[in-house]
Amino acid sequence: MVISVLMVAEKPSIAQTLSDALCTRGHPTSRKGISPACSVYEYEGDFYGQKAWFKVTSCAGHVYSIDFPPEFNVWDRVPPVTLYGAKTVKNEANPKLRMPAHFQKEAKGCSYLVLWLDCDREGENICFEVMDNVVPNLTPLQGEQQVWRAKFSSLAPVDLRKAMATLGSPNKDEALSVDARQEMDLKLGCSFTRFQTKFFQGKYGDLDTNLISYGPCQTPTLWFCVRRHDEITGFQAESYYTLDVTISKIGRELHLEWQRGQVFDQPIATTFRDIVQEGKQVAKVTDISQKEDRLPRPQALNTVAMLKMASTRLGIGPQQAMHMAEALYLRGWMTYPRTETNTYPANFDLRGTVQAQTQHPMWGQYAQELMRTGLARAREGVDMGDHPPITPVRAGTESQVGEGWRLFDMITRHFLATVSGDCKFLKTKVRLEFNGEEFSLSGRKVTDPGFTRIQMSGEMDDVTIPDFQIGEAVPVKSVGIGSHKTRPPPYLSESDLLTLMEKHGIGTDASMATHINNICERNYVTLCDGRRLIPTKLGIGLVHGFQLVDNELVIPKIRGNIEGMCTLVAGGKAQVESVLHHVLKIFREKFLYFESNVGLIDQLFESTFTTLEAAGRPLSRCGLCNKYLYVVDRKPVRMFCKNCDRVYKMPQNGQIKLYKELRCPLDNFELCFVANKVGKSYPLCPMCYDDPPFGAKNATGKHWELEHPIYQKYRPQVMACIGENCPGTLCLDVDSAPKWQIDCNVCMQQLQLFTDKAHKIKVSADFCEECGSRLLAVIFNKAKSPLDNGETERTACLACDPLFNAHTTSGTSKGFFRRNPGKGKGKGKGKGKKGKGKPSAEDLAEERGRQLAAAGKKR
CATH class of the missing domain: 1.10.460.10 (Topoisomerase I, domain 2)
Known part of the structure; x- marks a missing residue:
C-alpha cells in the first residue's frame, strides 16, 4: 500500500528546493494548486519504511492575521478603551492566495503531514495555522502520530535530508506565545x-x-x-587643558603623552608648563617595556551582529540587510538568518563549511591554508537553543550571488575569521621624565595578522617608533598647552x-x-x-x-x-x-x-507646532456659516473653518484655488479648483470631497464622482476610459480651451483634442450607435477647420469618427484609437441609442442639484 504524505514549507522557493533535495528517484513533477502563488511538487519515496507519494507545497508567510471584528474597526463609533476587552478574530492574511482552500484540498487522501516552516516562534505559529486546515482532512490513523515537524537551519541538500531523518513534533507553547x-x-x-x-x-x-x-x-x-x-x-561643554610636549629623534618629531592626562584649570596647566620649561630642555628615558598582546577573533555571527556590521561596514540599513539575508538564504547561499546564538554547536561541521570555500577565487587560498594548518577553536558565546550562527553554505562569486554579494562577502569573511587565529602584536611603551613630569610614547608592531588577513575591517596597522635606550637623553623640541573642549555624544547610529x-x-x-x-x-x-x-x-x-x-x-x-x-x-x-x-x-x-x-x-x-489658523490662508466661503475656509498648503493638505471648528480633507497633490466664485448646489460651499502643472485639473466642493453625498467614499485615486452635479456640468461624461483595466470614465474638461482635453475621473489617462483648431466643444445629449459613447459637438476656428468646404461645425463620436480620431492624441500613443469598443455600453449612457429629445447634461445636473438640495443632505 502506498501512503500519501503532505509536506508544507514557508515559501514557494523552499518547497521546490525541498522536493529537489529529497527526491531520490528521478525528478519531481510539478502542478498548480488552488492557490495561484503555490505550486505542488510530487515524487515517489519512502516514509518510515513505507512506500509513499509525497506532495510538497508551501504557504506564503502567515495564513491568518489577527484583527478586531468589523464592528470594532469603525473609529468614530468605538471608544478606544473598549478594545482591551474586545474579542479578536483571525482573517485570511491574503484572501487572493486562497491558502486555506489550497491546504484543505491537498490534504485529502493524505495520511501524514510534515511541517517545514521556519524554525523560530513565528514559524511554529504558522505550523498550527497550517494544521488547522490540514489535520481535519487527513485520513485518520488510530494511535499513530500523523503530524511531524522538521528542524533545519540550511537549505543545503545534506541538511534537509538530515532534518527529514530526525523529525519531531510542533511546539504548541511557542505558537501560543x-x-x-x-x-x-x-x-x-x-x-x-x-x-x-x-x-x-x-x-x-x-x-x-x-x-x-x-x-x-x-x-x-x-x-x-x-x-x-x-x-x-x-550637554554643557567644559574646557580642559593638556601639556603638549614634542621631542626630536633621528629627524622625527614625536608627540609625548602626559601621564596626568588633562586638567580642567588653565592656571594649573600654565604652572606645569612653566615648571618643565625652567630646567634643561631634555627628556630622559626612564623605562622601556614590551608586551605581546592580541586582538581576539570575532565570535560566531548572529542576527543582531550581522545587522550592525551591515550598517557600519557596508552602509546598509537593518531592514534592507534583513531582506538581503532572507533572499540569500532562500537561494541557498547562507544558513537561516534569524538566530540569537553566537557560538557553534559541538556537532557543527566547521571543516566542511571551510572546505566549501577552498575553490573561491578571492578567499579560496586562505581557506586552503586554514585546512592545512588547522582551524582555530571558535570563541565561546551564548547558545540560545534556536538556530546555529549565520554561515555560508557554498562558495559564490559576485556574478553568481548578484544583488546580495556585499552582504554574502561580509558573512563569508566573518565566518573564516571566526576559525582563524587571533591577531598578535607587540606593544612597546617608552617612559620619559622631563623636569619632574612623566610622559610616555607608545608603539605597536603586528607579529601575526591572524584573522585580520581575511576580515578586511579588522586590519591593524603598525605604529612605529624609533629605538630608545634606558637613560638616553632626548632633546625636547617644543612645550605648549593644548586647549580643548569636551564634546557631547553623537546621535545614535x-x-x-x-x-x-x-x-x-x-x-x-x-x-x-x-x-x-x-x-x-x-x-x-x-x-x-x-x-x-x-x-x-x-x-x-x-x-x-x-x-x-x-x-x-x-x-x-x-x-x-x-x-x-x-x-x-x-x-x-x-x-x-x-x-x-x-x-x-x-x-x-x-x-x-x-x-x-x-x-x-x-x-x-x-509650544512646538503651528496652529491651523496660523498655518492656513483664507480661500473660499463655508456653506454652513458663510465665513472663510482656510487652506493649509503643506501636507497633509486640508481646509478648515474656524467658526464651525471643522476640518475638511483635500487632495494631496496640486495647488488649491478658488473656482469662479461658484457654489455647490448641494451644500452652498464655494467651489475650489485643484490645479496641476502636469496632468488633470478639476473643481471640487470641500464638503462633498470630505463627505461624499452619494453613499460610498471616494475610491482610492478617484478624483471626482460622476453623479455630482458640478461634474455633470463642468466635467461631463464622454466615454469609458481607454486605460488598461481602468473602470473610470473620460470626461470633457470645459475649462481647458483652447487646448481642449478629456480626463479620466479615476486614472491619469488624458486625451488632447484638435490642438488649437476647436473654438468650442460641447458634450451632446446623443450617443454613438456603434460604441455607446456620447457625441461631441465641435465648432472649429474658421481659419483652422479640418472640415471640407470651409465647414466649421461637426457632431460625431470621438472614438468612431475617422476625422475626430485623427485629431486626438493620448498619453499612450500619438494617434488615438479606441482600445475596448463597446466598453461604454450599459453605463447609463443610453445603451448605444441616440436618445434624442432628452434634456441637456447641464439641465439634468442643475435639476439633480435642486432635488438633492431640497431633500437635504445627511452629514
Whole structure:
C-alpha cells in the first residue's frame, strides 16, 4: 500500500528546493494548486519504511492575521478603551492566495503531514495555522502520530535530508506565545493610536495627523533616539587643558603623552608648563617595556551582529540587510538568518563549511591554508537553543550571488575569521621624565595578522617608533598647552540602536529591523550621514509628551517585561490566558490615565507646532456659516473653518484655488479648483470631497464622482476610459480651451483634442450607435477647420469618427484609437441609442442639484 504524505514549507522557493533535495528517484513533477502563488511538487519515496507519494507545497508567510471584528474597526463609533476587552478574530492574511482552500484540498487522501516552516516562534505559529486546515482532512490513523515537524537551519541538500531523518513534533507553547504577543500588540497599539490620532487631528498646521501611531516596541525604540537627543541638547561643554610636549629623534618629531592626562584649570596647566620649561630642555628615558598582546577573533555571527556590521561596514540599513539575508538564504547561499546564538554547536561541521570555500577565487587560498594548518577553536558565546550562527553554505562569486554579494562577502569573511587565529602584536611603551613630569610614547608592531588577513575591517596597522635606550637623553623640541573642549555624544547610529534594543529586550532578532524602519517611515526620526538617527520635531514631541503623562509608556522596561512573559509562555512556564489578562489589565489602566491627562501633551504641542489658523490662508466661503475656509498648503493638505471648528480633507497633490466664485448646489460651499502643472485639473466642493453625498467614499485615486452635479456640468461624461483595466470614465474638461482635453475621473489617462483648431466643444445629449459613447459637438476656428468646404461645425463620436480620431492624441500613443469598443455600453449612457429629445447634461445636473438640495443632505 502506498501512503500519501503532505509536506508544507514557508515559501514557494523552499518547497521546490525541498522536493529537489529529497527526491531520490528521478525528478519531481510539478502542478498548480488552488492557490495561484503555490505550486505542488510530487515524487515517489519512502516514509518510515513505507512506500509513499509525497506532495510538497508551501504557504506564503502567515495564513491568518489577527484583527478586531468589523464592528470594532469603525473609529468614530468605538471608544478606544473598549478594545482591551474586545474579542479578536483571525482573517485570511491574503484572501487572493486562497491558502486555506489550497491546504484543505491537498490534504485529502493524505495520511501524514510534515511541517517545514521556519524554525523560530513565528514559524511554529504558522505550523498550527497550517494544521488547522490540514489535520481535519487527513485520513485518520488510530494511535499513530500523523503530524511531524522538521528542524533545519540550511537549505543545503545534506541538511534537509538530515532534518527529514530526525523529525519531531510542533511546539504548541511557542505558537501560543506568538498569539499572545500579537493580541497584546494589536490592542495596545490600536487603542493609543486611535485615541491620539483623533485627538490631535486638525489641531496643528505643521503636524501630519493622518496617523500618530503608538507601538509597544516602536515607541521605546524611538525613546532611545530622543534620550540621546536630550543628552546632546542638554550637554554643557567644559574646557580642559593638556601639556603638549614634542621631542626630536633621528629627524622625527614625536608627540609625548602626559601621564596626568588633562586638567580642567588653565592656571594649573600654565604652572606645569612653566615648571618643565625652567630646567634643561631634555627628556630622559626612564623605562622601556614590551608586551605581546592580541586582538581576539570575532565570535560566531548572529542576527543582531550581522545587522550592525551591515550598517557600519557596508552602509546598509537593518531592514534592507534583513531582506538581503532572507533572499540569500532562500537561494541557498547562507544558513537561516534569524538566530540569537553566537557560538557553534559541538556537532557543527566547521571543516566542511571551510572546505566549501577552498575553490573561491578571492578567499579560496586562505581557506586552503586554514585546512592545512588547522582551524582555530571558535570563541565561546551564548547558545540560545534556536538556530546555529549565520554561515555560508557554498562558495559564490559576485556574478553568481548578484544583488546580495556585499552582504554574502561580509558573512563569508566573518565566518573564516571566526576559525582563524587571533591577531598578535607587540606593544612597546617608552617612559620619559622631563623636569619632574612623566610622559610616555607608545608603539605597536603586528607579529601575526591572524584573522585580520581575511576580515578586511579588522586590519591593524603598525605604529612605529624609533629605538630608545634606558637613560638616553632626548632633546625636547617644543612645550605648549593644548586647549580643548569636551564634546557631547553623537546621535545614535543604527548599530548603537540595535545594541540598546538587544540589551533591553525590545523586539526579537526577527523584528528589530522592522521597528527601526517604522520610526523612520513614520517621520519620527531621519537617517543622516554616518547612518545616524536624528529625531524629528514630531518624534521628540511625542516622547516628551508621553513622559509628561506616564513615563512607563515609552521606557523599555515594560516592553522588556512583556517579551519576558512571552518567553515564559514559549517555554511552557506560564499560561497564555493569565499573561494576556495581566498585561491588558495594566495597560487598560494606563490608557485611562493617559486619556484623562492628554491635555499635558496638547500644551507641549502648542509650544512646538503651528496652529491651523496660523498655518492656513483664507480661500473660499463655508456653506454652513458663510465665513472663510482656510487652506493649509503643506501636507497633509486640508481646509478648515474656524467658526464651525471643522476640518475638511483635500487632495494631496496640486495647488488649491478658488473656482469662479461658484457654489455647490448641494451644500452652498464655494467651489475650489485643484490645479496641476502636469496632468488633470478639476473643481471640487470641500464638503462633498470630505463627505461624499452619494453613499460610498471616494475610491482610492478617484478624483471626482460622476453623479455630482458640478461634474455633470463642468466635467461631463464622454466615454469609458481607454486605460488598461481602468473602470473610470473620460470626461470633457470645459475649462481647458483652447487646448481642449478629456480626463479620466479615476486614472491619469488624458486625451488632447484638435490642438488649437476647436473654438468650442460641447458634450451632446446623443450617443454613438456603434460604441455607446456620447457625441461631441465641435465648432472649429474658421481659419483652422479640418472640415471640407470651409465647414466649421461637426457632431460625431470621438472614438468612431475617422476625422475626430485623427485629431486626438493620448498619453499612450500619438494617434488615438479606441482600445475596448463597446466598453461604454450599459453605463447609463443610453445603451448605444441616440436618445434624442432628452434634456441637456447641464439641465439634468442643475435639476439633480435642486432635488438633492431640497431633500437635504445627511452629514
